[in-house]
Amino acid sequence: MPPDTDGIDPNEDLDAAADRLESALERLARHLGAAGRAPPPAELVARLDGLIGRLRDVLGGYPGNAHE
DSSP states (O other), X not given: OOGGGTTOOTTSOHHHHHHHHXXXXXXXXXXXXXXXXXXXXXXXXXXXXXXXXXXXXXXXXXXXXXXX
């Protein structure tokens, strides 16, 4: 992939990307929610908060977004 795409395939189906994201988030939730686990490191929490914020910002302009 050319470097100017920042790792994003412009031809990728958005549904497929959303499915991959959902799967990754489910794995994270299961891992973090496992009994006896210590709280996640602050760095991980900050990274996830940042990513969620970026997604909300981008989705804010789309009709039907529940977080407007």
